[in-house]
Amino acid sequence: YQGVYPVKGNQDRFVVEDxxxxxxxxRFGLEAGSKPEILLAMSCLCKGNPDAFLVCNGFKDAEYISLALLGRKLALNTVIVLEQEEELDLVIELSQKMNVRPVIGLRAKLRTKHSGHFGSTSGEKGKFGLTTTQIVRVVRKLSQSGMLDRLQLLHFHIGSQIPSTSLLSDGVAEAAQLYCELVRLGAHMKVIDIGGGLGIxxxxxxxxxxxxxxxxxxxxxxxxxxASVRFVCDRSSVKHPVICSExxxxxxxxxxVLIFEAVSADKPMVHQATPDDIQFLLEGDEEARANYEDLYAAVMRxxxxxxxxxxxxxxxxxVEGFKxxxxxxxxxxxVDGLCEWVLKAIGASDPVHTYNINLSVFTSIPDLWGIDQLFPIVPIHKLDQRPGTRAILSDLTCDSDGKINKF
Incomplete structure (x- = not known):
């Protein structure tokens, strides 16, 4: 096993360096998906294990591929993963021009995918990857160019947050069979990269x-x-590959851990209506009076x-009368006070407090707002007391979306 860390997960220098x-x-390496990321990864891996992979994913133009090939000149274990068929022509052309023997991988579009929130990134309709038809054409072109031995890695991605091992096993088994087919076609396969998906x-x-x-x-x-890789490879009498994950x-x-303070709290206050306050309901609009009398009768029974x-x-x-x-x-x-009092009396009131917290949702936890990501949130004091208040957390920005109401 040789894993890689996708630097897009957190590009903080100290995180990546650690x-x-x-x-x-x-022999743990890095995965890059853009030109800035490959530069970051190259600088960090110069201090790492020379056998660690630098997996180069994402869209690739000539400059990106040149950087990846330069990495091999710097003795980095760089693997250029073909995400689109036309990238192969650039790899062949630039590797010959720079006199570098590249290590090539390809990303396959598997038929296996999951139907959850993150499943749209996988399957035949996925953003990146090669279909079986394209894979066959890539193998033929590499063979014609005398570079089939440089095809050594198969990459795939079922989707983030894979929900179950049954789905995982299906996808890995499909990819392992594809790996064995590439071996049969003459590629010098060594690595199967199962991508991301290990969930939290x-x-x-x-x-x-x-x-x-x-x-x-x-x-x-x-x-x-x-188990899935071993079973498929043993069935085809193929040497077990190095397993890589991202x-x-x-x-x-x-x-x-983000620690923040609740600087104040807004508690729902109910106006206690008196008989004099609601006398107008009996003297004014007939419809309002009828509604009030119906409500009074329902409460009494x-x-x-x-x-x-x-x-x-x-x-x-x-409200219509007010308008x-x-x-x-x-x-x-x-009227609002009367209605809230009735709801409280029948046990249907659900008061929610608002705690004003000293942070910005958009700066500190943007995924909560952007993709409905759920984060574990716990108090750091009064842990010996049973929670008895329903509340939402409201940040200090003036944006109405700056709140946390899912826990």
Whole structure:
């Protein structure tokens, strides 16, 4: 096994340098998906294990491929993974011009995919990768160019947050069969790169049904991968490959903790309506009076379901009256107080506090807003007390989306 860390997961210099440093004894490498990332990875891997992979993924133009080939001149174990068929012509041309023997991989579009939130990045409709038809053409072109021995790695990606080992096993088995076919066609295959997908249990459910959890442990994930590769390779009498993975979130998602302060709290306050406050309901609009009388009767007979209906009707009618200028703001507040009192009396009130927290959601946890990512959030004091208050967290920005209401 030789893993690589995809630097897009966290491009912080100290994070990447530490991964290279502490992964050196395991020949742990890096994966880059753009020109800035390959420069970052090359500079870090110069201090790493010389056998560690530098896997070059993503869209590649001539400059990108030249950088990757330069990496081999610097004695880095660079692998250029073909994501699009036309990239091969550039690799052949530039490697001959620079007099470098490249190590080439290809990314396959598997038929296996998962249907979760992150599943759209995989399968035949995925953004990157080669179809079986394109793979056959690539093999033929490499053979004609006398470079088939340089094809040594097969890469695929089922999707992030793979929910179950059964899906993982299906995808790895499909890729392993493709690996064996490439060996049969004459490629000097050595590595199968299973991509990312090792999931994180964000919500604590340990469920394959959730986009924010997985139904396996790290050991079960590894066992599923190894067993699938071994079975297919043994069946075809193919030498077992080096297994590479590109697990980003599984490596760095636990590396930091954000501590923030709740600077104040907004508690829902109910206006206690008096008989005088709601006298106008009996003297004014007939529809409002009828709604009030229906609500009063439902409360007296303990009909909670009807209470909810009449509360809603009364509030709607009074809001309309306020918009028409018939009710004053004090009268509207009295109706709100009456309705909240009724809901509380029948056990249907659900007051939610708002804690104002000293951070910006958009700066500190943008994924929560951008892709509905769920983050584990826990208090750091009063841990000996049972929580008894429902609340949302509101940041200090003036943007209405700056809140956390899923936990």
């Amino acid at each position: 991964i290279v440093k502490f992964g050196s004894s395991f 249990d964000y919500d604590g459910s340990k469920s394959g049904e959730s986009d924010l959890s997985v139904a396996y442990s790290l050991e079960e994930y590894a066992e599923a991968v190894v 697990s980003g979130r599984a490596i760095v998602s636990h590396h930091s 303990g009909d909670h379901e009807s209470c909810l209906l009449y509360v809603d009707q009364l509030k709607q009618r009074c 028409e200028g018939v009710l004053s703001i004090e009268q509207l507040a009295s």
